[in-house]
Amino acid sequence: MPTLQPIVAPRDDVSLAARSSRWGERTIVSLLWFAAAVSIVTTIAIVVVLLEEGLRFFAEVPLLDFLTDTAWRPFGDVESDAFRAGVLPLVSGTLLVTVIALIVAVPLGLGSAAYLSEYASARVRGIVKPALEVLAGIPTVVLGYFALTLVTPALRAVFSPERISIFNAASAGLVVGVMIVPTIASLSEDALSAVPDGLRAASYGMGATRSETIRRVLFPAALSGIVSAIILAMGRAIGETMIVAIAAGNLPTLTANPGAQIQTMTGYIVQAVGGEAPRGSLTFDSIFAVGIVLFLMTLGLNLIANRVVRRFREAYE
Amino acid sequence: MSALSSPAGVVRGAVLDLTAPAARLRRERVFQGLLLTATLLALLVMVTLLTDVLTDGLRRIDTGFFTDYTSRRPEDTGVRNGLTGSLSLMVLVAAMAFPLGVGAGVYLEVFAPDNRFTRLMQTNIANLAGVPSVVYGLLASAVFVYLLELGRSLISGALALTLLILPVIIVATRESVRAVPPSIFNGALALGATPWQATSRQVLPVAMPGILTGTILALSRAVGETAPILVAGAVFSRRADNEPWNLLEPFGALPVQVYDFIKRPQPEFQIEVAAAGIIVMLVVLLTMNSGAIILRNRYARRR
Numbered sequence: 249m250p251t252l253q254p255i256v257a258p259r260d261d262v263s264l265a266a267r268s269s270r271w272g273e274r275t276i277v278s279l280l281w282f283a284a285a286v287s288i289v290t291t292i293a294i295v296v297v298l299l300e301e302g303l304r305f306f307a308e309v310p311l312l313d314f315l316t317d318t319a320w321r322p323f324g325d326v327e328s329d330a331f332r333a334g335v336l337p338l339v340s341g342t343l344l345v346t347v348i349a350l351i352v353a354v355p356l357g358l359g360s361a362a363y364l365s366e367y368a369s370a371r372v373r374g375i376v377k378p379a380l381e382v383l384a385g386i387p388t389v390v391l392g393y394f395a396l397t398l399v400t401p402a403l404r405a406v407f408s409p410e411r412i413s414i415f416n417a418a419s420a421g422l423v424v425g426v427m428i429v430p431t432i433a434s435l436s437e438d439a440l441s442a443v444p445d446g447l448r449a450a451s452y453g454m455g456a457t458r459s460e461t462i463r464r465v466l467f468p469a470a471l472s473g474i475v476s477a478i479i480l481a482m483g484r485a486i487g488e489t490m491i492v493a494i495a496a497g498n499l500p501t502l503t504a505n506p507g508a509q510i511q512t513m514t515g516y517i518v519q520a521v522g523g524e525a526p527r528g529s530l531t532f533d534s535i536f537a538v539g540i541v542l543f544l545m546t547l548g549l550n551l552i553a554n555r556v557v558r559r560f561r562e563a564y565e
Numbered sequence: 566m567s568a569l570s571s572p573a574g575v576v577r578g579a580v581l582d583l584t585a586p587a588a589r590l591r592r593e594r595v596f597q598g599l600l601l602t603a604t605l606l607a608l609l610v611m612v613t614l615l616t617d618v619l620t621d622g623l624r625r626i627d628t629g630f631f632t633d634y635t636s637r638r639p640e641d642t643g644v645r646n647g648l649t650g651s652l653s654l655m656v657l658v659a660a661m662a663f664p665l666g667v668g669a670g671v672y673l674e675v676f677a678p679d680n681r682f683t684r685l686m687q688t689n690i691a692n693l694a695g696v697p698s699v700v701y702g703l704l705a706s707a708v709f710v711y712l713l714e715l716g717r718s719l720i721s722g723a724l725a726l727t728l729l730i731l732p733v734i735i736v737a738t739r740e741s742v743r744a745v746p747p748s749i750f751n752g753a754l755a756l757g758a759t760p761w762q763a764t765s766r767q768v769l770p771v772a773m774p775g776i777l778t779g780t781i782l783a784l785s786r787a788v789g790e791t792a793p794i795l796v797a798g799a800v801f802s803r804r805a806d807n808e809p810w811n812l813l814e815p816f817g818a819l820p821v822q823v824y825d826f827i828k829r830p831q832p833e834f835q836i837e838v839a840a841a842g843i844i845v846m847l848v849v850l851l852t853m854n855s856g857a858i859i860l861r862n863r864y865a866r867r868r
Contacts, residue, residue, distance in 0.1 A: 273759045277676050283668030284677070287690050287735070290728050294700060297707040359603025367597060368604075376604060383611045385782075385854065387789030389820045390843050393827055394614045397621075397836060429607045457589065459596035480695065487697025489792035490820075494827055514699050514792070521702075521796045527711060539703045543696065550695040554688075 298543055301536035308530055309333045314537065320500035320516070322534040333534065335541055337500035341417065341510035342486055342545075345496060348421025348506060349428060349485040354478060356425075357432025361474075362462050364433070365440040377434075384430035392494030395423040400495060403507075411507045415497025418506035423495065424488050428481040435480065439473025440466055476553040483549040487542065489514035513542045618847070622840025630841060635822070639833035644842050647822035650719070651788055651849065654818060657723035658730070658787050663780055666731050670738025670776075675750075675764050694732040701729045702796025710797055720812040722794040729793055730783040737779020741772040774864035781857040785850045791820040819846040 306314065308326050317334025324331055360380070364373055400419040404412045412418065443466050451461040467474065497509035498519045511519070520535050633643025669690075677683040705725030715721045745768050753763035769776075823846060826839035 270759060273761050276761050277672070280668045280672035280676060283665045284672040284686055284735075286665055286728075287669065287693055287731060288686060290704070290731070291689050291693060293708060294696065294704050297704050298700075301707060356603045356607050359600045360607060363597075363600035363604045367600065376608065379608050379611070382854075383607060385785065385789070385850065386611070386614070387791065387820055387846065387850070389789075389791045389823050389827075390614070390618070390847070393823070393839055393843060394617065396827065398613070398617055426607060426610050433607070457593050459593050462596075483695050487695075487699065489697065489699045490824065493792075494824070514697065517699050517703070518792060518795055521706070536703060536707075539700055543700055546695055546697055546700075547692060550692050554691070 294543065298536055298540045301533055302540045305530065305533035305537040308533075309537075318502050320511075323531055326530055335513075335538060337502045338511060338513045338516055338538060339541065340502050340504075341492075341496070341500065341515070342512040342542075344417045344504060344506065344510060345421040345424055345488075345492055345512055346482060346485045348418060349425035350478070350482060352422055352425025353428045353432055353481060353485075357429045357477075357481070358436055358474065360429070360433045361436035361440055362466075365437045366458065366462055366466070380430045380433055383426075384434075388427060388488060388490040389494070391423050391427055392420075392491040395419045395491055395495035399423055407507065413497070413507060413509045415495060415499075415509045416507050417496055417510045420492045420494075420496035421506065423491050424485050427488065427491065428484050431481040431484060432477050435477030436470070436474045439470035439477065442473065443469045472557050472559075476556045479549050479553040479556065483546045483553070486549070487514065487546050489518055493518045513538050517542075615847075618840045618843050621836050622838075622842075622844045625837045625841035626844060630845075635817075635825075639831055639838050642826075642834075642838055644819060644822055644845055646817040647819040647842065648845065648849075650816040651819040651846075653719060653816065654723050654726060654794075655784055655788055657719065657812075658726045659780070659784055661723065661727040662730055662734055662783070662787075665727070666734025666780070666783075667738050667776060669731070670735045671742060671764060671769070673735070674739045674742040675760065675768070690732045690735055694736070697792075698729055698790055699792040699796060701725050702793035704728070705793065705797035716813060717797070717815055718813045719816040721797050722816060722818070725793040725797045726787040726790060729790065730787050733783040733786070734776075734780050737783070738772070738776050741775030741779070742768060744775065745771045774860055778857045778861045778864075781853055781860070785853040785857075788853070789820055789846065789850055791818075791824055794818055795821055795824065819849070 309322075314333055314335055316336070317332055318336055319332035319334055320337045321330055322333045360376070364376060368376065396415075396419070399422055400412070400414065400416065403416070403419055404414075447465055447469055448461060451465045456464070492512045492515045496512060496515060498511045498515060499509045500511040500516070501508055503510065516538055517535050520531060526532060629641075630643045631648065632645055633641060634645050636642040673683065673686065677686070702725055705721055705728070709715045709721040709724050710717055715724075749767050749771065750763050753767045754760065758766070819842065823839055823842040826834045826842055829835060
């Protein structure tokens with residue numbers, strides 16, 4: 249390649265470099281950098297705090313007991329017989345609520361996503377979508393009130409009060425399900441809308457009906473987005489605190505019975521803090537040990553969701 | 566080809582019924598009906614919830630409900646310290662989260678070099694958005710309440726909520742800045758502006774309505790959050806009967822107060838007073854959200 253010759257001879261007395269050193273500009277950019285770095289510091293702080301306080305707990309309680317023991321009573325003296333520190337009942341309580349929530353939210357969320365993306369007129373969409381946003385914006389303490397004062401009495405009336413206790417996993421799970429419907433609906437709708445129209449046209453051209461197109465063409469094409477929506481919603485259900493703290497009870501129980509009183513990991517954290525365990529006590533440290541499990545579970549689900557999107561995305565165009 | 570153009574072919578085509586069999590059509594209608602039911606069910610639940618709260622709580626609201634502190638007697642109790650606490654929190658969180666979030670968003674969108682550290686920041690922000698809010702409470706409890714010895718105070722709670730909503734504001738800022746045509750930025754540069762001058766005087770004013778909308782929505786989330794401030798600061802109202810004028814004082818907050826009401830044994834508290842507190846909280850949130858929507862609509866019209 250021939251070198252470009254300047255048309256006008258270069259002048260030594262003109263420089264395009266800034267005249268001042270622009271220290272103000274550099275200061276501002278580094279301030280902005282610090283603002284962005286706050287998020288990194290936050291993550292590091294979360295990990296350090298959980299590990300530091302949690303490890304103090306594991307100095308007293310063997311990790312194996314924590315992971316395998318089937319009762320959770322980390323109160324009082326570690327030597328006493330009443331002291332049991334197995335996290336399984338809290339994990340099972342969390343999973344029970346999450347499974348119930350998903351049973352509610354997956355059909356409702358996917359149903360509304362498909363309806364909004366494939367059937368609804370612009371006017372209906374204009375009403376339903378903001379309404380779902382409002383639902384997503386309702387504070388969870390309000391949903392907890394709803395679970396305790398409306399859903400639980402209804403469940404006890406339909407089944408019998410003997411089978412459904414005042415605090416129970418079913419009521420909390422149902423309402424957590426309602427809470428995560430907007431997440432599943434809006435993310436799945438995005439995934440469905442992103443499927444190119446060519447696929448729809450081709451499917452109709454082959455003689456498929458609208459429902460056949462949705463079930464056999466659009467859902468498979470949008471599967472990565474839908475799966476990651478469900479996983480993200482699952483993470484939110486696991487991390488949800490107020491609904492379960494109000495409606496699910498605070499009795500750690502290793503059970504799969506939805507009518508029983510249980511306790512979730514988040515519920516335990518709130519209860520133990522409310523009981524104001526003195527700092528430095530084993531009960532106080534146990535909050536952070538549970539926090540580690542909670543953090544790892546939700547982080548794991550987030551990473552999986554991102555992975556699913558990246559690995560299984562059908563790349564169109 | 567020849568068969569189709571023959572007279573016999575035309576006749577056969579004419580009697581061919583192109584409408585789908587009735588069973589197939591019925592299946593279509595059932596499927597559509599199911600989807601519509603799913604859509605309406607979630608909204609029905611919401612309507613039920615709001616009606617229930619209104620019927621339970623509306624008659625409990627009078628002027629005293631706003632001016633009274635919490636009391637042991639349900640008829641004397643009010644949400645004064647929850648309301649003042651929540652408003653103070655809102656101001657503090659806005660003052661901290663807005664500059665930090667917008668700064669971070671602008672940095673990542675305009676100034677950040679495309680290197681590994683930038684990508685790490687981006688993944689990190691996405692993951693922070695998925696961390697349960699109660700974990701932010703644990704963080705704030707260990708760092709602000711105990712390590713920095715701020716105690717269970719207004720500033721500890723505000724810091725917890727700030728960290729919680731920071732990712733939301735950052736994402737909103739990035740999207741709004743990205744939506745500004747690059748020609749505006751480049752035009753400013755061509756006229757001799759520095760990158761920061763171009764950003765602060767040309768790009769940010771155009772992006773501001775979107776940023777403000779996102780910030781208000783994030784703030785309304787912060788105001789409705791219970792778990793982090795329950796863990797890291799808010800004190801149940803009977804021990805915090807004060808207006809929090811001092812950053813280091815204990816404080817109440819509307820959602821925490823509602824939780825407190827629900828947890829009390831008397832049904833008057835559990836049902837009526839809690840519902841009345843919820844109505845006050847929802848009105849605050851509704852006001853904020855309408856502000857955000859008005860802002861968004863005005864912006865949309867102008868463009």
